Amino acid sequence: MKGVLFYSGLKGGTGKTTLALNSAVVLAYLWRDVSQYPVVFLDLTPSLGTASIILMGDPARAAASPSLSDYITGKLADPLRAFYVRVWNAEKGQFRLVFSYFSQNTPYMRRQLEYVLKLVRERLSPLVALIDAPPLAIEGIVGGLVDCVVPVTTPDASAIEAVRSRIDAINAKRLRPVLNMYMPEYPVSAIHAAPWERVMESAFGEPPHIVPFDRLLHATRQAVEVEVLKLRPSESPAVRAILAYAKYLSTVVV
Amino acid sequence: MGLALNLLAFVLALLAQHLPAAAAYIASVAILVISASRRGRQGRREAQEQPAGAVLTPEEIKRRPVVAPEV
Numbered sequence: 001m002k003g004v005l006f007y008s009g010l011k012g013g014t015g016k017t018t019l020a021l022n023s024a025v026v027l028a029y030l031w032r033d034v035s036q037y038p039v040v041f042l043d044l045t046p047s048l049g050t051a052s053i054i055l056m057g058d059p060a061r062a063a064a065s066p067s068l069s070d071y072i073t074g075k076l077a078d079p080l081r082a083f084y085v086r087v088w089n090a091e092k093g094q095f096r097l098v099f100s101y102f103s104q105n106t107p108y109m110r111r112q113l114e115y116v117l118k119l120v121r122e123r124l125s126p127l128v129a130l131i132d133a134p135p136l137a138i139e140g141i142v143g144g145l146v147d148c149v150v151p152v153t154t155p156d157a158s159a160i161e162a163v164r165s166r167i168d169a170i171n172a173k174r175l176r177p178v179l180n181m182y183m184p185e186y187p188v189s190a191i192h193a194a195p196w197e198r199v200m201e202s203a204f205g206e207p208p209h210i211v212p213f214d215r216l217l218h219a220t221r222q223a224v225e226v227e228v229l230k231l232r233p234s235e236s237p238a239v240r241a242i243l244a245y246a247k248y249l250s251t252v253v254v
Numbered sequence: 255m256g257l258a259l260n261l262l263a264f265v266l267a268l269l270a271q272h273l274p275a276a277a278a279y280i281a282s283v284a285i286l287v288i289s290a291s292r293r294g295r296q297g298r299r300e301a302q303e304q305p306a307g308a309v310l311t312p313e314e315i316k317r318r319p320v321v322a323p324e325v
Contacts, residue, residue, distance in 0.1 A: 026323045090322035215309050223312035228323040230315050247325040 001040075001121045002253045003146035005131045005170060008153060009162035012135035015180035016152040017043075018217065019242060020132040021051045022228045024097055025088075026246035031127055032095035037085070040126045042116075043101040044142075045134040052101030054224050055086050067103035072112060079116045080123060088229065098124060110141045117145060127254050139169035146170065148253055151177040151204055157191045164203040175252060178245065179208035209245050214238030256285035 006020035024041040031038035043049040048062055056062035071079040083100045100116075102108075120129055131146060149172040153159045167174065179200055192199045200208040216236045220227045233240045259282035266275035 022323075026325060029323050030325060088320050090320055092322055216315075219310055219312050220315050223315040225315060229320045230318050232321055243323065243325050246323075250325065 001126050001129055002148065003117065003129045003131060003172075004175070004249070004253055005133050005142055005146040005149045005172065006152055007133045007149050007163065007167060007170060008135060008151075008159065009166045010135050010137065011153070011156075011159045011162035014152050014154050014159055015178075015211065017045075017049065017051050017132050018221070018227065019150070019152055019178060019180065019211070019245065020130055021054065021226060022239075022242045023246045023249055024099075024130045025226050026228055026243060027128060027130075027250060028097040029088075029090065029095045030246075030250055032093060035125065035127055037096065037098045037124045038127050039097055040083075040120050040124060040129040041097055041099040042129060042131045043099065044113075044131060044138065046102050046105040046136075048103055049101060049132060049134065050221070051132055052099070052103075054226060055084070055097070055099050055101075057224070062101070063103050065103070068100050068108075068116065069102045069104040069106040071116070072102075072106040072108045073104075078119075080119055083120075083124075098126065108141070110145070113141055114145055128249075137166075139166055143169055144171045146172045148173045148175050150175045150249075152180060153177065153200070153208075154181045155179065155183070155186065155189065155196045157189060157199075160199060160203050174204065176206060176245075176248060177204040177208045178211060180211045181213045182210045183213045209241070209248070211241040211245070212237045256282050256289060258282075259285065 006016045008014040008016045024039050028039040043051040048059065052062050053059050066076055066082045068079060068082045070076040071082055076082055083098055085096050085098050087094055087096045117129065133142065149167060149170045151163045151167055151174065153163050177200055179196060187195050189196055189199050197207055214236055216231055217227050217238045220230055227239055228242060231239045233243060259278050263275045263279035263282060266278060
């Protein structure tokens with residue numbers, strides 16, 4: 001099992017959850033015949049992250065169900081009892097995503113997360129565990145526990161700096177950076193006096209994968225749905241870009 | 255209706271009933287042209303009602319079936 005962290009430093013609202021969740025769903029579909037539970041998705045956001053609400057389908061249900069918060073506070077002895085399976089039916093067959101989350105703001109330690117990942121590896125044997133990191137100082141907790149890290153930013157000087165300045169503390173292989181919510185009408189950073197693509201390349205050592213700004217993604221979020229399952233690539237340039245990044249992940253993480 | 259009349263005209267022509275065949279043929283062509291014109295107007299009206307770049311609402315997205323996320 002490879003652990004992949006989606007990371008934006010201390011900056012929120014960069015589209016990290018959208019990219020992480022959609023990538024997890026695409027890989028779960030891609031590897032549906034390879035393994036029973038090919039992908040595990042961990043939403044580390046305290047007090048119900050967006051991904052956990054989308055996957056549970058209802059905030060009230062997500063809040064009331066056992067979560068990793070119950071393991072951390074000692075109410076659950078086995079953390080895997082806080083894991084769920086979401087199943088979808090597509091034309092070519094059924095596919096499933098295993099996931100878990102925190103329903104409360106329960107601070108946890110590195111050894112607790114390490115134990116959870118160890119159990120996931122031993123008992124579920126997924127190909128990958130995709131982890132949606134909250135915009136908190138979690139480098140000390142996840143550092144060294146994951147194999148790869150995906151830097152996720154927006155066309156914003158502080159968002160790029162927030163990732164660049166802290167990502168080395170994750171101590172994992174850095175994957176192709178993602179420039180989310182890019183608007184071709186505004187291709188240049190006035191602060192850097194350079195195109196955003198060049199700014200990203202300078203910060204992370206390689207050109208970014210661009211996910212354009214797309215109103216349909218925002219509408220799908222309002223519908224509490226997973227974008228790649230509801231929007232066709234032909235109608236959404238952002239979904240096309242997310243699918244392309246998931247394809248890239250499928251080639252580099254296993 | 256137009257196609258049926260057209261077929262009837264063909265049958266009448268085969269039976270050497272040239273005058274009725276010609277009448278049926280002219281009537282069928284008129285019906286086919288009028289109905290094609292109506293369909294064209296209806297299509298243009300629908301296109302006008304759906305403005306370019308219209309955004310789906312969350313409710314419309316919710317009602318959609320699951321799309322297989324092929325890469």
